Amino acid sequence: MEEKGLSFAKSQREPSCINYGEIEINTNNVEVVTRPWSNLPPHLLSLIADRLGIIELLSFRGVCKAWQAASSAASAKIETTSNPEPWLLFYGEEGSECHLYNTSQRRYTMSIPELEEATCLASNQGWLLIFKEGTMFFCCPFSHAKIDLPKFPLTYLSGHVSAFSSPPTSSECTVAAMHRDHKSGLELYVLYRGADTWTRIKLDSIQYKLSALRMATYKDEEFHFFDKKKGVVTFSVKDKSCERYTIVPEDNSTTGKRLPTVVCKYNHFERSDMKKKLGLGEDVSISICGTLVRNDGIDIIVFSEDIEADEEPDYHLTGVWIQPRFFQVSSNQSWSL
Template sequence: MSFSLTPTHENAVGSRFCWFVPTRMPKRTIMGSSAHPTNDLNEVFTDNIIMENKITSIVSRPWNDLPMDLVESLLPHLSSVDALRFFTVCKSWNLASDSIQKAKTWPWLMYQEKSDGTCKLLDPLNGKEYTTSVGLPSSVFPIRMLCSKDGWVIVLDAAKAMFMVNPLNEDAVELPPLEGFDENFCGITFTSTPTSPDCVVLAFCADINGDIFFYKWHSEDEDWTFICDDESPPMHTASKTNPVFFQGEFYCLAETGELGIFNPVDKTWRMLHKLRPVYLEDEVPSPGIEDCYLLELDGNLISVFKCNYSNNDVRIIKLDTEKMEWIPVKDLAGWTLFLDPTGSFAKPSPHKNWSNKIFFTAFCSSKIKTCATYCMESKRYDIHFCDTKKPLDCVWLEPKLIRKRLMNAPC
């Protein structure tokens, strides 16, 4: 309710003031001398109380009474942390549409700073840092982060036990022991969230001869299934980047730009022989000279090759599935890339200042190895979004705005 000071005589000297309370009281006329003034005042007070209750009910309108189109329009403008709290306000907000839910999920850089069961989450866009519990006891730390996807991270503890954890809600799924995979390990990924009944985890390995073999685990399996075909084509230069689950199959990248595909249904492995490699056999850089990344961008597979020496050149190529060849990409067209061998993501740029930028978790120079951002337009590394003391064992975590069932939340 609002109040206004109104002078009784606008220009009078020493005029008095009074509080004026606007109401919608009906006009009452006392007809005849039989009307009792006390009863009339009581009716006026009663009307005032009723009006105040109506105004109070309007001012304290419940959250779930707000128009949902207005509520959903707010979500894309919230920070990731506030967006995670958004769905706990009330049950109506908890049911906000999935399209809005996915509108703003920027990857965070996740790394462990102490061996106490917690990890740090760094938002690279605004530099804010948060602390979260991974959902595992501190006795399993330190851990090695192997893969990140859909808000989940596959970690390996000091005792070689493997877990799938969600750092935002502290859920954890323990995987069966995978003995002896460390020597030939190339990458690991999964098809869907571990809580889904159709989740499949695939570990990708290659020996010194380039022979490929896999370990497959389904959510209902008690142990890993070893898959190896002696007649399958070799991949002599398998990169250390995780496979990408794309259109129902697992795509594995070689350092030369070759692609191998594993079909989890018929358990077959094949190489795309029609695909011309980025490098010929006599042009392949020595191991460690380049970092290779494979990811999906707007329905297409792209690869990023970054030289670790000289001028740290960056090349981006896109797979043309019709011509079966790699096509150079000069402009990201409003996208931002977040790259790491454990998991890479492509997101529409939140602002033109972030368009055509690539966030790397590993940047090598003559003195340091740290995180950096590469600008496609200026062709240089111009932003260091975290200090050089950060542990190098890190992953990009894509926060998912998970809607949990609210039992005791407001309606």
């Protein structure tokens, strides 16, 4: 890559027109020192990187290796920053090319090969759980960090919802995927951090009491699987048991076990009039994977959505709500402990 220079000026007593490599003394009694971009002081580069947002930081890191190294602290800062408003990522429309929209609907185009011909199963804290060609893995689209999971028992998924308890770099991370098959019924697959095989749990007793699945989340050592009506199935990581609940209006007479309190955002895309804001036509159908965000200690569930076209569908968009986070993992990072 061609390197450009920055100029620094200082006074010079004796006029001259002699060029000494990177030091040029001109007739205005000023010594001009030219320095390559890649050779700027690391502390100066770090100060610049610390003031950048995640999109600008990605461009900053792409200049050269020196700039990438100088931005490590800024990358770690973004990694720990929580943003209560998720961004919208559309993928799979044109190969690896994806379109990202921030909270002000500004669009960025990114190449994310990991999402080509893939399905996003879950989104949490900037990590995506991806199913692709019968394999499952975690990826962070902003840094292209990837962690492969052990082979999933199924080569396809239908009527499914998934969630994971914590970032895949955590030793406590657990993954759960609930799947409804027209032959075998409702099944739950669970993978504990460090395990090399998935645990299969058959849900015979509740499979006919749950409508089409809509969303899965995790809180307080339990996975929660919501259907499209008022049903919820919980799976306890601690005692490996499942229970079914019905969502009812809260009042003082409510008895029995209460699920953890969360804020639910249903139809977030439609309620925000995102179709109009993004300039999408009435002939576009959209599927969006939801996410879980935290704001001031409160969990907010942004539910998955399927938006039908008002006219005869011309094409379909697939998206996911994601928090703008940047994660770096070592080359030997794996699911095994």
